[in-house]
Amino acid sequence: MLPPVRKKAWQVILSGGLLLATALLVAGCGSTSLGRASLEGLRLAVARDPDVTPTAEQVAASPYAQIEVVGPEGGAVLLLGNVDDGRQAFYSGDRKIVYLRDGLLSGSYGLAQDAADIRIEGDNPFARLPQLQQPQQVARRYDWMPSYRYGVPVIGQLRRVGSARVTILGVERDLLHFRETLRGPGVDATNEYWADPASGFIWKSRQLLAPGITLEILQLKPYQAEGAG
Template sequence: MKRKDAAAVAPTPGMLTVIAALTLSLLLTGCGAVAQASLKSVGIAMRGKPDIAMDADSIAASRFAQIKVTGAEGGAILVLGNIDGQRQAWYSSDQNIVFLQHGLVVATHGGPVELRGMSIHGKNPFADLRGVAPGTTVKRRYDVMPGYRYGMTVSGTLQPLGHERLSILGKTRTLLHVQESLQGSDWSAANHYWVDPGNGLIWKSVQAIAPDTSLEIIQLKPFASDLGK
């Protein structure tokens, strides 16, 4: 990703107005646990606050697609506020944003560490990890702040680890676990993806956004199109 491309992931004023609209909508229509968590706790994964409880019934009743993002010091519920092509922007009420494409973190906004941009050079296997071959390599480029760490080149090696049972909001699913080992430019980390064998959705992942920073992402209420609906 060129530097000008990395800068393009920064939220525009129009994009940030989505946060205000989502917050107002939650105030007007949501009085349950999800609304309270969204208004009070979204973004805490990057603010170092305690974790939050999730209520399956409230999440199911909400009209917003939602994910939970957890950092080293806490978790937060984010809501889907914008779609640009294949890239989704998941918002918190305090203007933190996580950008996903095929379930892959391609940028973040807000927090002590920001992934200004991530690009994959060559074939991108993340559109569907269900049939990924062992040893598949992925060439990445990261632009990270602070420190103006632009142009970090990283190689990822994918390895399917078999199927595992994973419970999300009380529902157990059998998912394909794929590990990605990252090496290069001071990086030595591992990403993990739990993939739905039916539709390819990444229900849960642990993804590095910097050499020393990772986020756990769980789909609580996926966007309908991601479920094949």
């Protein structure tokens, strides 16, 4: 079980909402952005009471994809700002950013320590999670800021643990549980994933961002590409 979400340092606040909305409306070309939505609509979506865990009704009322993120300093609901070549950028009201690619953490911006990039090299067993029966190796490279540590090699050993029932916004889901041990220079950590048994979609996870820093990520309202589903 994940610990309760703490709404402190990463609070989604109204004061940052207008700035965030403006930034998203002028998102660069080559990405799928929220520019077609109204500025007022995005401002209201960001202006959530930071001390209240979101309800299913609140999440459904917003047109934007949403995740809940908990880090060492607290937690918040983040809204999808844009999708650039499959990389999803989720924004907090105070303009911190968490990047995901296919449910995997691929970077961050605005935290005390950021990963400018996290990438898998070579074979990617996450593309076939439902079929995974034997342990698989995952090779990654991490770029960390502000320490300017680029291309740090980290090797993961991913294995299927079993099944687990996870409740998200009052809905119980029967998911596959995977655990990945990570080893590399300055890294001795464990990632956890809870994925859909049919599609492999990662609903819940704990993932290493930087040495000693893990983010817990929960999909509240998954992103659907235009024309999908």
